[in-house]
Amino acid sequence: VPTTPARETRRKRRARGSISAEEILVGAYEFAMEESLEALSMPRLAQRLDVGVTSIYWYFRSKEDLLDTMTERAMQEFDRGFDIPDGLSWDEYLRTYFRQFRQTFRANGLLVDLIVMRNATLTPEATRIAATRIDGVLNVLVESGFSPDQALCAYGALSLFARGSVAAERTWIIAGRPPQTTSSAFGEVPGVTVLSRLQHPHVLAMTSDEHFEFGLENAIRGLMALSREAPVG
Amino acid sequence: VPTTPARETRRKRRARGSISAEEILVGAYEFAMEESLEALSMPRLAQRLDVGVTSIYWYFRSKEDLLDTMTERAMQEFDRGFDIPDGLSWDEYLRTYFRQFRQTFRANGLLVDLIVMRNATLTPEATRIAATRIDGVLNVLVESGFSPDQALCAYGALSLFARGSVAAERTWIIAGRPPQTTSSAFGEVPGVTVLSRLQHPHVLAMTSDEHFEFGLENAIRGLMALSREAPVG
DNA sequence: ACCTGAACACCGTTCAAGT
DNA sequence: ACCTGAACACCGTTCAAGT
Numbered sequence: 386v387p388t389t390p391a392r393e394t395r396r397k398r399r400a401r402g403s404i405s406a407e408e409i410l411v412g413a414y415e416f417a418m419e420e421s422l423e424a425l426s427m428p429r430l431a432q433r434l435d436v437g438v439t440s441i442y443w444y445f446r447s448k449e450d451l452l453d454t455m456t457e458r459a460m461q462e463f464d465r466g467f468d469i470p471d472g473l474s475w476d477e478y479l480r481t482y483f484r485q486f487r488q489t490f491r492a493n494g495l496l497v498d499l500i501v502m503r504n505a506t507l508t509p510e511a512t513r514i515a516a517t518r519i520d521g522v523l524n525v526l527v528e529s530g531f532s533p534d535q536a537l538c539a540y541g542a543l544s545l546f547a548r549g550s551v552a553a554e555r556t557w558i559i560a561g562r563p564p565q566t567t568s569s570a571f572g573e574v575p576g577v578t579v580l581s582r583l584q585h586p587h588v589l590a591m592t593s594d595e596h597f598e599f600g601l602e603n604a605i606r607g608l609m610a611l612s613r614e615a616p617v618g
Numbered sequence: 619v620p621t622t623p624a625r626e627t628r629r630k631r632r633a634r635g636s637i638s639a640e641e642i643l644v645g646a647y648e649f650a651m652e653e654s655l656e657a658l659s660m661p662r663l664a665q666r667l668d669v670g671v672t673s674i675y676w677y678f679r680s681k682e683d684l685l686d687t688m689t690e691r692a693m694q695e696f697d698r699g700f701d702i703p704d705g706l707s708w709d710e711y712l713r714t715y716f717r718q719f720r721q722t723f724r725a726n727g728l729l730v731d732l733i734v735m736r737n738a739t740l741t742p743e744a745t746r747i748a749a750t751r752i753d754g755v756l757n758v759l760v761e762s763g764f765s766p767d768q769a770l771c772a773y774g775a776l777s778l779f780a781r782g783s784v785a786a787e788r789t790w791i792i793a794g795r796p797p798q799t800t801s802s803a804f805g806e807v808p809g810v811t812v813l814s815r816l817q818h819p820h821v822l823a824m825t826s827d828e829h830f831e832f833g834l835e836n837a838i839r840g841l842m843a844l845s846r847e848a849p850v851g
Numbered sequence: 852a853c854c855t856g857a858a859c860a861c862c863g864t865t866c867a868a869g870t
Numbered sequence: 871a872c873c874t875g876a877a878c879a880c881c882g883t884t885c886a887a888g889t
Contacts, residue, residue: 504789504790504792504793506793506795512803512804512807513807516803516804516807516810516813517807517809517810519813520804520807520809520810520811520812520813523812523813524811524812527812532817533812533813533815533816533817534816534817534818534820535832536812537800537812537813537816537820537824538824538828538829538832538833538836539832539836540824541820541824541829541832541833542779542829542832542833542836542837544824545779545782545783545786545824545825545833546775546778546779546782546833548782548786549778549779549781549782549785550778552782552785553778553781556737557737559737560737560739562739567770570745570749571745571749571753574745574746574749574750574753576750576753577749577750577753578753578757579753579756579757579760579766579769579770580749580752580753580756580766580770582766583766583767583770584765584766584767585767587767587770587774591770591771591773591774591777591778592778595771596771596774596775599768599771599772599774599775600771600774600775600778600779600837602840603771603772603775603837603840603841603844604775604833604836604837604840605840606839606840606843606844607835607836607837607838607839607840607843608836609843610839610840610842610843611836611839
């Protein structure tokens, strides 16, 4: 039996209580921020934390469980991305809210990966945070004369649009390819009549500021027309 | 050396030319249709095709390459989901188009997985199909007086909304959990004022027919108002 | 030219210990 | 009660053959 360590020195066994769920969670979150969510694996996380791989399973039943908890943290961070002044009209409120919605996601891809792209089970706490935030938006709309059901439908339409925009953009970023434009992609397609007559090239994913602002403004214009049809209290 | 096969009989070696890229592609597509895209792995596919795993790599450089080709096939199938009558006004055209857009995806989850959810590199052929279809929609809008750039922005807004709706719904289906409603999820959240006053429970993901129709109709209403602002040629 | 198994470097997770 | 390595059943992919 050789006394000299044959390979690299083995990590010392850690003391009881020297790891915590919080420490693992923070480590996982930081890892995903620095590298990517895709790169996050249980062995790599254990290595970073200087812990045996299996120790993580004492605190989290599965990787999915860990990701769900990370999503809760992401939801808290996302929520902090909003700062909306008082006294805005409902349409200005919606503009501000959904611009911040998009900007917060764009500034932190991990939030998109966890909140938008993943099949997440929201924890009760994550649900509470989202519900409270959404309810705030609905309140503004209801005070302006929309019914609660109309307000939720309006929120849903804008939210799905904004999430779709953010997810599509993220998809291109993850793929790591240069963003294709209408001119580069459609320039060669025969039979195309309109796509070749654009004033300027458009990002193919239709996730540019111009496209986002158009979709946002258009939805708000639709809501204005709706509130005129069924006049406000 | 034992002559009796120790374990199960080994598959006979296949003849040269007895596999083709097309056969692999069809096998992979059928596998994903029957099981799921998630369940599709190279070993499982090889087993189904009765081929050595590595043989697949003669025809496809990587799994990603195979998936890209599957996406092209999915795009063809998606394209066949459209059947739009002549002579519709632009707003009726958009309603019909995006309802069929959503319905085709809803009827075949694999199309969502490949076209919407995946970070796909569209093959030139897939790009051609999509460009031709989109150009058809843009033509209708341009003939009704929208500028090419407006038309593309309008298409983008509706497309991102519809894709967002379809993706969100798919997420719940894949997760295999019962669709949560506003009443089940938000009933217990303190401080919520509007969400508790809805006329009826809403699907939490906001992907119901009611929500989709609201978003679609609202966007079209917005476009109508826009065409009134900058009057049609 | 085409098909193949063995092998490699990874996963997530379980289990039977160690302390 | 908490931490651990060995082991298992999977991946996608490469390589050096076979025919």
